[in-house]
Each structure stands twice: as C-alpha cells, then as structure tokens.
Amino acid sequence: MPASRRPDGVLALGGVSLAEIARDPRFGTPSYVYDLDAITAEARDLQTGFGSAPHLVAYAVKANSAGPIVQALAAERCGADVVSGAELTLALRCGVKPESIVFSGVAKTDAELDLAIGSGGGGIGAIQIESAEEIPRIAARARAVGRAARVSLRINPAVDVGALDTHSYIATGHDEAKFGVPLASVGRALDALTHAPELALVGVGSHVRSQLTATEGYLASARAVFTFAREVRSRFALEFVDGGGGFGIDYGEGCAVRPADFIRATLVIKKEMGLEDLSFYCEPGRSLVGAHGVLVARVIQRKVAEPRRWTMIDAGMNDLMRPALYQARHRIVAVALDAAAGTGSYRVVGPVCESSDDFGIHELPDIEGGEVAILDAGAYGYSMASRYNGRALPAEVFVRGGKVALYTARRPADDWITDRLRPEPAT
Numbered sequence: 001m002p003a004s005r006r007p008d009g010v011l012a013l014g015g016v017s018l019a020e021i022a023r024d025p026r027f028g029t030p031s032y033v034y035d036l037d038a039i040t041a042e043a044r045d046l047q048t049g050f051g052s053a054p055h056l057v058a059y060a061v062k063a064n065s066a067g068p069i070v071q072a073l074a075a076e077r078c079g080a081d082v083v084s085g086a087e088l089t090l091a092l093r094c095g096v097k098p099e100s101i102v103f104s105g106v107a108k109t110d111a112e113l114d115l116a117i118g119s120g121g122g123g124i125g126a127i128q129i130e131s132a133e134e135i136p137r138i139a140a141r142a143r144a145v146g147r148a149a150r151v152s153l154r155i156n157p158a159v160d161v162g163a164l165d166t167h168s169y170i171a172t173g174h175d176e177a178k179f180g181v182p183l184a185s186v187g188r189a190l191d192a193l194t195h196a197p198e199l200a201l202v203g204v205g206s207h208v209r210s211q212l213t214a215t216e217g218y219l220a221s222a223r224a225v226f227t228f229a230r231e232v233r234s235r236f237a238l239e240f241v242d243g244g245g246g247f248g249i250d251y252g253e254g255c256a257v258r259p260a261d262f263i264r265a266t267l268v269i270k271k272e273m274g275l276e277d278l279s280f281y282c283e284p285g286r287s288l289v290g291a292h293g294v295l296v297a298r299v300i301q302r303k304v305a306e307p308r309r310w311t312m313i314d315a316g317m318n319d320l321m322r323p324a325l326y327q328a329r330h331r332i333v334a335v336a337l338d339a340a341a342g343t344g345s346y347r348v349v350g351p352v353c354e355s356s357d358d359f360g361i362h363e364l365p366d367i368e369g370g371e372v373a374i375l376d377a378g379a380y381g382y383s384m385a386s387r388y389n390g391r392a393l394p395a396e397v398f399v400r401g402g403k404v405a406l407y408t409a410r411r412p413a414d415d416w417i418t419d420r421l422r423p424e425p426a427t
C-alpha cells in the first residue's frame with residue numbers, strides 16, 4: 001500500500017511511522033523509504049495477469065537499482081531489463097538468472113557486450129538491438145567471446161507521441177527518438193541478421209513510453225510488434241515478443257488501469273494473432289516500485305514575500321530529479337498533522353542553486369519546521385540522484401513486515417570532498 005495516514009495523524013509506509021524514520025539518527029533526512037512487501041505484492045499482482053501464458057516480467061532496474069529491491073523481485077521470479085554493464089552485474093549478483101535478463105540501450109560498449117554474451121552458461125536472455133548499425137558490432141563481439149549471442153530486435157513503431165500524451169522526454173517510440181530500429185531500417189537489420197551466423201534472433205519488441213495511464217498506446221505498439229513477429233517468424237526461431245515497460249502509476253491525477261490489465265488486454269490480441277506459443281515479455285520499472293517509496297525531508301525554513309510563500313526543504317533536485325527533468329509533479333504532504341495549525345499554499349523548493357530545484361506549489365501546514373513526505377518517489381528517484389552542489393546522497397530505508405529491515409546510510413558530504421580532491425599527479 002502507498003503511504004497512508006495512521007489514526008494519530010502520522011504518515012506511515014508499510015506500517016512504519018515516517019516521523020520516527022525522519023528522527024532516527026541512523027537515517028535522518030532526506031531519506032528514501034521503501035515498502036518491500038508492497039513491491040513484492042505489486043510483482044505478484046502483475047504475474048497473475050498472465051494466467052498460464054508463457055511470460056517474463058523483466059524488471060527495469062534503472063527505475064530503482066537498490067539491491068534489496070532487485071533481490072525481492074528476483075525472488076518473485078522476475079527477470080531484469082538492464083541498460084549498462086553495471087546494472088547487468090548488479091542483477092546477476094541479486095540472483096536474477098542470466099537467461100531472464102534483457103539488455104537494452106542504444107550505445108552498448110564492447111566490454112558490456114562481452115559481459116552479456118559471456119554471462120551464465122549461454123549468455124543472457126537477449127541483447128536488444130536498437131539499430132541496424134549495432135548488428136555487426138554484436139556479431140564481432142560474439143566471435144571474440146567465442147559464443148553465439150542471443151538477440152532481440154527492438155523496433156521503433158513510430159507511434160504518434162502527441163496521441164500518447166506524455167512529456168517528450170519519456171516518450172521513446174516515435175520516429176524522432178534515438179531508441180529502437182526505425183521502421184525504415186528494419187529490412188536492413190533483418191538482412192544483416194540473416195548473414196550473421198553468430199547471432200540468434202530470439203525476440204522482437206518495442207517500448208513506446210513511460211507513465212501510460214490508458215491501454216491504447218501500449219496495445220497499438222503491441223499490435224505492431226505482433227504483426228512484425230508474424231512476418232519474421234518463418235525466417236527466425238522466435239521465442240518471445242517484448243512489449244516493453246511503461247505502465248503508469250497514480251501521481252495524484254488518477255490512473256485506473258493496473259499493470260495486469262495491460263497484460264490481459266495484450267494477451268487477447270496475441271491470441272487473436274495466433275502467437276500463443278511465443279512467450280510475452282514486459283519490462284516494468286515505475287509500476288513495481290514508484291508508489292511504494294517516499295522521500296522524507298525536513299523543512300529548513302520558510303520565506304514569505306506576499307503573495308509568494310516558499311517552504312525550503314533539505315531535499316533537492318539532486319535527490320529527486322523528476323520535477324526538474326520532466327516537469328513531473330509529486331504530491332507533498334506533512335508527515336505529522338497538527339490539528340491546531342492552519343494550512344497555506346507554499347512553493348516547495350530545495351537547497352540546490354538552480355531555479356529548477358522546485359517541487360511546485362503544495363498545501364502545507366502553517367508551522368515552522370517539521371517534516372514532509374514527497375510521495376510516489378520509489379521510481380527514478382535515488383537511481384537518478386547526484387552529488388551536485390557537494391550534496392550528500394540521501395539515506396535509503398527498507399521496510400518489511402511492519403518494521404525497518406535494512407538501510408543504507410547517507411553518503412556524507414565528507415565523501416564528496418575526498419572524492420573531488422582525489423586526482424593524483426600524472427608523472
């Protein structure tokens with residue numbers, strides 16, 4: 001369950017008081033708090049959408065790469081969608097089976113390809129081809145490693161972004177995006193694959209965008225990929241079709257469609273198109289973790305120049321970049337309610353020296369101090385955090401069974417100073 005208010009007015013996540021977490025000297029603020037039980041339940045709910053159909057839920061590690069989360073999802077039979085050698089290594093070390101890993105990304109290095117091809121007994125599940133130009137490079141690395149590489153072709157179905165109604169930075173399946181093989185290059189890619197005996201084309205897929213709150217865009221893309229799968233399966237021994245990620249969550253504006261609903265609707269089309277024997281892969285990130293994490297911050301001070309009022313908190317855009325990067329809006333609420341205090345509209349800002357360090361206007365109690373929780377911060381939060389302005393990285397607290405089970409202490413500013421003073425003489 002996402003963060004909810006207890007009868008005493010204190011906000012809790014997974015049954016743990018966020019006020020206690022904020023005041024615990026081991027964590028303090030800003031701290032990310034995650035509910036591992038709810039994340040596990042989210043994965044189980046999605047798996048039910050598949051019924052008995054062959055499938056793989058490949059968790060998009062980029063959404064939240066915290067070890068306890070990747071481990072919890074691996075224990076729920078999730079695979080991983082990774083976008084770097086480091087994410088691949090992390091997934092393997094968290095117990096994800098090599099054959100359940102897909103590797104996306106438009107510019108994989110030779111070292112990353114070697115790692116993917118060399119992992120496990122037969123390489124990872126699939127390296128996702130994102131351009132025709134990548135094919136000879138992967139073939140060369142397969143020869144160098146001395147093992148055939150399993151690949152899938154990620155097509156860019158040129159879905160109209162306007163129709164999909166999203167911020168352009170999280171739309172990927174339109175013809176201006178760098179992702180996926182453009183439809184005009186698909187023929188060239190298939191020819192190259194036909195002449196590359198080192199590569200086994202085992203899948204086809206696409207990922208059109210993130211934060212889908214209706215099924216239309218996803219289904220349009222899935223239909224395009226299913227059509228493509230039907231065209232090529234006589235030439236290649238396909239094992240799966242990959243619909244990508246992108247299932248939306250409710251950031252406060254509503255999202256009635258559950259990830260399992262997307263899957264059920266997609267499987268109907270897959271069956272109609274005679275592809276029941278192929279496995280269906282999806283790559284959810286946000287929908288598994290987003291609602292089950294919050295960022296707890298302390299109010300440092302207020303500033304008033306009527307009619308403008310600001311609340312300055314100790315979390316900034318370096319801790320949670322989504323508002324600055326995508327103009328994303330997160331709900332912000334007081335951790336503890338004070339019945340005697342009135343409320344007012346405040347622009348919530350962080351300490352970072354940028355105008356975009358701004359979380360928008362929120363209704364908050366008219367009291368000095370206290371803590372606030374930035375809701376739905378479990379995805380693309382800590383994984384995008386930086387040390388800009390010499391800031392400490394936030395703590396991460398993992399809740400399970402109604403109590404704090406694990407935590408990662410804040411990386412203090414001292415670490416940053418040491419790191420920045422690290423260069424050594426070259427001679």
Ligand SMILES: Cc1ncc(COP(=O)(O)O)c(C=O)c1O
Pocket residue numbers: 060063081104172207209210211244245246247283284285286287379
């Ligand atoms: C290829 C791919 N798969 C999966 C995802 C995960 O998307 P989401 O977190 O919206 O589910 C992304 C997100 O950018 C992606 O690029």
